[in-house]
Amino acid sequence: MSDEAVPQGIPEALPPGAQGIVARRVSTWNIANALTVVRLAMVPAFVVCMFVPSWRLVALAVFVVASVTDQLDGWLARRYGLVTDFGKIADPIADKALIGAALVCLSTLGELPWWVTLAILAREIGVTMLRFAVIRYGVIPASYGGKVKTVLQIAAIALYILPGMPDVIRWIVMAAALGVTLGTGIDYVVRAVRLRQVAKRARS
16 A cells, blocks of 8 residues: 555545545445455465465465555555555555565575565565654655565565576566665655654744
8 A cells, every 4th residue: 555645535536426425434344454454364374375385376376466455455545535544554564464474485495595585574664663653744655666666576576486487587586676675765764854854843
């Protein structure tokens, strides 16, 4: 789900014939949040599949489906005004759980160096904590780099899960994912510091 601020319960663009709908209270149990919960529930199933050698293609399918729900629940929440406090918290947790579980599985199986996994996890956890720390000052909009990072991470992990892929291809994509992940992490820290400074000046 995007980090961009979206008014609670107000869609980005109302469906045809619904222009007269006014702001309403959004139920926590909506389709967007349901997809987030499903994605989180898929993580343990994915882990089990990863450790059964003959189930690697099943693991890949679970990973891809879970990744698609990440894009879908965010779109639904913004498009139909289904943004909730629960979703703002659960969505990034589900995202990090899926990516983190995949990386840890690959490193545990000896297919990906631990330093790569730890570097990516440190960035993801750090940015998530920073996001909650500065939320009282405002919301840091999603960046293009952040979207590229997500695509590269998913692609790199999928290539590692898929049996028979040449190591050089895996490494090139993972190196790109790692570089963009760390680069966008630094950018996020800079923007968070600026947001805090601007907010404090506005209040003084």
